Amino acid sequence: MSIPAGLLGVALLVAPVAAQQMDLELNPTGLGQDFAVPSPPSTYAVGVQLFTNQADFLAATGAINCEDFESWPTTGDCTSGVQSVIDFGPFRVEGASDEGGAVKILDAPCTGNHNTTPGGIKYLSGDTDVAFRNAQIDFEFDDATCAWGAYIIDAEQGIEITINGNVYLVPPTGDGGEAFFGIIDTGMFVTVELRVAVGSDSHYSIDDVCYGCPECFLVVGNAPGSGSFYPGIHEFHTQVGTVQGWYGTLMEVLPTFPLPQQSLVGSALAHGTKARKQFSELPTWMQDGEFVVQVAMWNPTVFPGHPEQFSNTLWVKVLANGSVLSQSIQPGTGMQVWAEKSVDAHGKPVVRFPFTIPGL
Ligand SMILES: [Ca+2]
Numbered sequence: 001m002s003i004p005a006g007l008l009g010v011a012l013l014v015a016p017v018a019a020q021q022m023d024l025e026l027n028p029t030g031l032g033q034d035f036a037v038p039s040p041p042s043t044y045a046v047g048v049q050l051f052t053n054q055a056d057f058l059a060a061t062g063a064i065n066c067e068d069f070e071s072w073p074t075t076g077d078c079t080s081g082v083q084s085v086i087d088f089g090p091f092r093v094e095g096a097s098d099e100g101g102a103v104k105i106l107d108a109p110c111t112g113n114h115n116t117t118p119g120g121i122k123y124l125s126g127d128t129d130v131a132f133r134n135a136q137i138d139f140e141f142d143d144a145t146c147a148w149g150a151y152i153i154d155a156e157q158g159i160e161i162t163i164n165g166n167v168y169l170v171p172p173t174g175d176g177g178e179a180f181f182g183i184i185d186t187g188m189f190v191t192v193e194l195r196v197a198v199g200s201d202s203h204y205s206i207d208d209v210c211y212g213c214p215e216c217f218l219v220v221g222n223a224p225g226s227g228s229f230y231p232g233i234h235e236f237h238t239q240v241g242t243v244q245g246w247y248g249t250l251m252e253v254l255p256t257f258p259l260p261q262q263s264l265v266g267s268a269l270a271h272g273t274k275a276r277k278q279f280s281e282l283p284t285w286m287q288d289g290e291f292v293v294q295v296a297m298w299n300p301t302v303f304p305g306h307p308e309q310f311s312n313t314l315w316v317k318v319l320a321n322g323s324v325l326s327q328s329i330q331p332g333t334g335m336q337v338w339a340e341k342s343v344d345a346h347g348k349p350v351v352r353f354p355f356t357i358p359g360l
């Protein structure tokens with residue numbers, strides 16, 4: 001299946017987050033995970049958007065990779081042929097147990113499991129009924145990805161999906177049903193774990209898996225300079241020195257970072273233990289209160305003549321009272337980034353870095 005390149009997808013996403021989260025209940029098992037602020041935060045970045053519709057998901061991500069399983073050999077039939085691992089190149093799928101594997105590629109419907117590719121017949125089957133012990137199926141990617149979307153098929157008990165420590169629920173599809181689950185997580189991830197949400201399900205399936213990163217990355221360093229980073233699609237040579245982190249970023253899904261909340265004026269170091277503790281909970285690159293950011297883009301499809309573009313370089317200073325000072329210190333190729341202070345869903349102060357792209 002090929003995804004039309006179209007316009008850069010980041011500009012097309014207009015539906016509000018809340019509306020798209022409606023059908024995906026979060027943390028149904030009450031495991032204590034917090035959707036908005038993962039704990040402990042693996043990346044400190046929060047920028048997650050969920051989708052229940054494939055078209056909306058692909059409009060948001062722009063051109064990314066998709067696997068419809070149609071070109072892979074069929075490995076079994078309805079009741080046999082499971083493997084513990086199938087390697088699809090950029091990613092592997094595992095469904096192993098003491099009893100043997102749980103994954104196979106089928107080319108015919110089986111007890112409600114079926115293909116979802118228009119005109120296709122094949123799908124990734126999770127035949128988990130070997131003692132119901134291998135109901136978990138893991139996707140493992142070679143390169144960190146920012147987006148993952150797929151049809152979940154014949155999951156009568158619902159499926160829990162774990163990404164970056166957060167658990168999302170795909171509600172029960174009913175016998176023979178299907179549901180789309182899509183996520184953009186700017187914190188980036190290499191593993192997607194699927195698990196039957198309640199009780200057991202002898203067989204569920206997955207098809208039309210799309211994954212990859214959007215075209216833009218927020219790169220963070222400690223000073224102006226000439227650092228480089230490789231987020232999997234292209235090596236960027238930036239105007240940021242000593243690169244300390246990078247995040248996928250879209251115009252409508254921005255990585256968001258916590259700010260200190262204490263009402264103090266001046267640097268953390270000048271104001272004792274409490275202020276220092278607050279700073280120690282921030283991303284490493286923010287802990288000294290000063291950093292530079294830039295947005296880098298690689299998009300040969302939409303901009304074949306100049307696929308690599310950069311924003312201005314922005315110097316940012318965060319004070320212990322949560323104030324954010326910023327100044328543009330070098331021009332880029334026309335993209336613009338700026339700092340924006342906001343509050344998250346819990347009313348806590350955050351900073352994020354919106355950007356614009358010329359021509360979009
Ligand atoms: Ca298929």
Ligand SMILES: [Ca+2]
Nearest residue numbers: 111112175176
């Ligand atoms: Ca069924």
Ligand SMILES: [Ca+2]
Nearest residue numbers: 154156203204
């Ligand atoms: Ca089933």
